[in-house]
Amino acid sequence: MRGIVSLAQLSRNQWRGREDLERRQFKALRSLVHHAYATVPFYRDLYDREGVSPADLHTPGDLRLFPIVTREALQSTPQAQLVTEGTDLDQCLRSRTSGSTGVPLEILFRAPDRSAVNPSFLSVYMAWGMKPWHRMATFQSRSERLGKRSWFQNFGIFRTEVLFSRDHPEKWIEALKLWRPHMIHGYSLTLKLLAEALEHSGANDLHVPLVTSTSGVLDDGARRQLATTLGSQVVDIYASDEAGSVIAWECPRCPGYHLCSDTVVTEFLTDGCPALPGEDASVVITNLTGRTMPLIRYDQGDVARVSSEQPICGRGMPLMEAVRGRAGDFIILRSGRKLTPHPFFLVLDHALGVGRWQIVQEAVDYIRVMVTMPGGHTEDDCAAIRRAILELVDDGTTIEVEVVETLRTTSQTKLRSVISNLPEGQTP
Ligand SMILES: [Zn+2]
Incomplete structure (x- = not known):
């Protein structure tokens, strides 16, 4: 029943006026920042270190005073520090995803966090x-x-x-x-x-x-x-797992994507400052519906552009231009069959001990899997990854699993955790 109520609310919100939406969004944002500071050790420590407090949030623009949170920072923090104090970790639901960045992150939530x-x-x-x-x-x-x-x-x-x-x-x-x-x-x-x-x-x-x-x-x-x-x-x-819902969607009438400003605060930043319309910008989100493990000013790792266009459909939600960047490469098997990267994400995002990963297809019968294992590893760990990847590909493919110290991440490679070095359009 909660889902139907939520659907009715979200459908109604689309048609609210811009000012009404902004007022509601800021109210939800303030509530979330106060909640995170009062109950989540990670945010309390971070904001104390940076010298900011929820009381500094007087206007929506004040959100820029608060530090940006990266996937890596969350990944290296114990889970008990990331969730509301008193949360029973065993009772939480979990989603583990690298969102194609090759850096698996586990998000803890309870049913109300995901009702949207x-x-x-x-x-x-x-x-x-x-x-x-x-x-x-x-x-x-x-x-x-x-x-x-x-x-x-x-x-x-x-x-x-x-x-x-x-x-x-x-x-x-x-x-x-x-x-x-x-x-x-x-x-x-x-x-x-x-x-x-x-x-x-x-x-x-x-x-x-x-x-x-x-x-x-x-x-x-x-x-x-x-x-x-x-x-x-x-x-x-x-959409993203971290945002907890849709971030933006193409409108049947408007030029661009409506931002779901009722459930997510989306910022477009270049060098930490608000980007101009049409400029390539990093997407930083605040999930307004997730309170068990709050994500406030989380760097989504995507590149998009804010739009200068105004909606013409009557909806009050602002517009952005398309998200840019590649979705990743296909893996092409010896048989000629193409595989999307997603089954590989599933294997590596759930492999024990993996800090960061990247798959490179060097030839139709040769795939390199590079992983970092910050907590140490055994031969069995690598063998388990190799076995799981072998199940996805054709017989006769060589899978090489290498444990490395570091993997490059630039804005270009972020979206390309599965890379094919085969010539464009090659089939065996
Ligand atoms: Zn529209």
Whole structure:
């Protein structure tokens, strides 16, 4: 029931005026900063060290007085210091993700922290014409079904079929023909594979009006293929685990993406200062809904541009231009099959002791996996990673796992934790 209430609130918030939204956002921000300082040791120590206090937050612009928090800083801090005092760590839910940066971070949360996640996606789908009785298909990387069906799905509302991204694209097409969804949601690279497979198969009896893409922007070629083969409108959604919901989404009418200013404070910074419209900027977010493990001024590791355009659709939420940067490279197997990087993220984000990782495909039958193991390692740790990667690739592929002291991270490599050194378009 909480999800339905949240969906109704988020859908209503889209149409609030700019000033109303700003006032609500600042109220939520102040409450969060006070909460974090009073109850989370990490923020109390950090703000004391930097000489700032929640009382300094008089206007939205004062947020800039507070220090930016990086993924690495959180990763190297004991979890008990990152959560509200008195939190029973064993009772927390956890999501572990590197968000394609190659630096796994575990986020602890409880159900109320995430009550806006699914509704924030649903409110975008509905803005694009989806109705509660339409059927959906979503891709997922794990081979087991995640989560329980919601009570409303048992009543035929937002019914969803799961497609597994590790399956062969032909299997996806078969499932889509049976399920006949109104919309498909997936990672951009998975959708690119689907688009190629649809064009190759010549299937012309499928019509899916809406395709929503996340985790990297779908390129124009794949958008065209999906429009031609499925008759789809393709919508990009910018979301992250750390933000706890959608950060921004493409509007059916406006030039750009609406920022979800009701659930996230999004800053666009160059050299620590607010960026000008159209300028490449680092995205720094504050998650207004997560109170168990607050994320305040968290450097998302993405590059985007703030927009100078004003909304024309009547929504009060400000606009940004597209997120920039590559979604990552495909791994191409000996058989010619392409794999998206996501199954590799799953293996390495969950490998014990890994501080940072990077995968480089040097040849169709040779993949190097580089990891840092800050707490030390044994041969068994490396063998376990090698075995898990071997399960993803074709027989006869050489997997080399190297433990290294450091891995480079520049703004270019951040988005490229899986790198292919094969010549563009190479298939064996
Ligand atoms: Zn709009």
